[in-house]
Amino acid sequence: MLSGKRILLVIGGGIAAFKALDLIRRLRERGATVTGLITAGGQQFVTPLSVAALCEQPVYTELFDLKNETEIGHIQLSRQADLIVVCPATADLIARMANGQADDLASTVLLATDKRVLVAPAMNVRMWLHPATQRNVAQLRADGALVMAPDEGPMACGEFGPGRLPTTEAILAAIVAAFGPASRPLAGKHVLVTAGPTREPIDPVRFLSNHSSGKQGYAIAGALAALGARVTLVSGPTALAPPPGVDRVDVETALEMEAACNAALPCDVAVCVAAVADWRVAAAGQKLKKQDGEMPSLTLIENPDILAGLAQRQTGRPQLVIGFAAETHEVLDYAVAKRARKGCDWIVANDVTGEAMGGARNQVHLVTATGVESWPELPKADVAARLALRIAENLTGSPNP
Missing domain, CATH: 3.40.50.1950 (Flavin prenyltransferase-like)
Incomplete structure (x- = not known):
């Protein structure tokens, strides 16, 4: 490079x-x-x-x-x-x-x-x-x-x-x-990044979500843009400003995120960092009322698998599809199995039992077809810079870090 x-x-x-x-x-x-x-x-x-x-x-x-x-x-x-x-x-x-x-x-x-x-x-x-x-x-x-x-x-x-x-x-x-x-290795490449949580409405005032802050995904989008890529950032609800040079598309639900990702294609690389809710609720049209001694019955519907959908496309599949695995135990076992199950090229796995979600630092494992690399705990910006360099080197054939 x-x-x-x-x-x-x-x-x-x-x-x-x-x-x-x-x-x-x-x-x-x-x-x-x-x-x-x-x-x-x-x-x-x-x-x-x-x-x-x-x-x-x-x-x-x-x-x-x-x-x-x-x-x-x-x-x-x-x-x-x-x-x-x-x-x-x-x-x-x-x-x-x-x-x-x-x-x-x-x-x-x-x-x-x-x-x-x-x-x-x-x-x-x-x-x-x-x-x-x-x-x-x-x-x-x-x-x-x-x-x-x-x-x-x-x-x-x-x-x-x-x-x-x-x-x-x-x-x-x-x-x-x-x-x-002129010398940025990702110049001319289009990268799709998803970040943040999704919100699945229960009724007009309540929703299902998670603790994802979007910090890691936004940092990755910024690092890729700094290397010259045209970056489309499909973001769930966050309090973050978009990184310089990044086109952000705001969404709320998993269905909206899937549609935005499909609309962003074709792309050379897809990095699915977002913590997408696995299920959505058959939402009530009106606010559910609390009734003594009775619990509301919520019908859960499985959300689309955005990562697998991108990785398993028959036509127009990105050259490199990367997923994230946020786990609480047996991190590497689940990550290796997830990469095979989803059909993606890389999985970035981390243990979220500590302060990774919403925090400033992250310790990740990069799972590829050739093995597992365990990176030291780093600021999320440095994890992003390291991953962006790996992506650039994968596309250009340069040495790995």
Whole structure:
């Protein structure tokens, strides 16, 4: 997906610097040429030798290097790259960037460049939330830099909150998106995504539903759009705003969602994230009244199976059909059986006995014809970025993450 792209990777001096090594490997797998530049602080965590071995070319560390500076090396570094990625970007490095300092090789290159700069922050939660850091981030964004939001979670120092380096998958997705529509791997592809719950009326004022917030489906729709896809998001009732570049179709019931999905065809990929009610009620025309000692009798009717309908189409089947399995026990067993039963290509399974439904994080298992991949617990945006990359790589034949 990044074939021929030249990336200058500036590695700052944070404990997350070791993750830059994995980023180099992932970038090179995707065809990018990576040049490493390590700050003095960064060298406390990773060595120039390890970075050079992964990049397979020299690494730059010093501003006043006699050989490089006879050729005005810092200017050449700043102009030869197609994109500069700062990972990890410490509070100190962000502050120097925002204030235009040029007292070492990294800050000098960043000040001299005319190329886009992507910043992946990593620091203590208090440092990230400090007004000075927030001012510096705002200034960088105003200057045109692409500053990612850090992940939230436990820190090496024992504290918890925003400040963790975004996952490699999220950084990869941001790098791909930074190159613009011409290089987005899903450009020209149409993806259908379903999200949120459905509501099945019992009477004019009551309904059957579930706890789905739609957050994971909306994040997936946004991640796919960021990779260049034309995304149709068929959404049950949620409180969420549609992601940028996504066409949302609002529905209430499973029958309405099925009709909207069929109307959105043809598509290249279908990702069925929505928590569709399995049954609907033969709804009463008037509000049911409570009567002492008597319970109303509700007749349940099985709803259409939207996922199976898409996966088993005889004509116009999407190239890739992905379902979700929200389970409370025997998660993998049910997910493997569901993939076979529905006829879909992939199933993304998760355990919803905790806070997955409505929460900000998710831990999923990707079930395919070749086996099961168990992913670590991640913010839902990072699950979405990782899945979007897998989809793009499946369609283009690029390496898997």
